[in-house]
Amino acid sequence: DAGVIQSPRHEVTEMGQEVTLRCKPISGHNSLFWYRQTMMRGLELLIYFNNNVPIDDSGMPEDRFSAKMPNASFSTLKIQPSEPRDSAVYFCASSPDGENTEAFFGQGTRLTVV
């Protein structure tokens, strides 16, 4: 398996523009996570899906952020409108069901909003 695949790897956009980050989880994994890495908060969980259903979105910072998982092999994280403080590295991760499992991370998308 190729692992968790994220696109794009880098995104530079102007303030106010819409940004869409994409993720393909590992086949067979039932859980999908979106994380944001910042210096202050480390790896901050934004939203968690299980079997394509959002289970916990309490980490989504504002209404400007939204995430979807239309099927088991694809998820998007959208920011509209984007702001400079959204600049960070965004990671997608997936994990199989079961106890004591681990999350497998993609390589991340580095977002810069200017």
Place this chain on the structure above:
Amino acid sequence: DQQVKQNSPSLSVQEGRISILNCDYTNSMFDYFLWYKKYPAEGPTFLISISSIKDKNEDGRFTVFLNKSAKHLSLHIVPSQPGDSAVYFCAASAPYAGNQFYFGTGTSLTVIP
């Protein structure tokens, strides 16, 4: 509110010596703990884990210790090697939270040759 805390943002260790990375947690419901390693421009990768029924788990040069009463875990790397230089994240999960993982802020380890 940060439920998993890594209070040391950085650590420098001489090659060949022991590296000790610490992690504290506040939620007594956490029953599974993991360490991840992250190189620049890459995603975090799983390193080692421990269940709450154990107090120690060893894998080669890496050992994780868990002190449930103190809500503290540590990662020992011995001997440390320059290739171990990376950011290390501590993570925890609880049965009620499904597969949700709570991460700390990370500790940047530099192993000096």
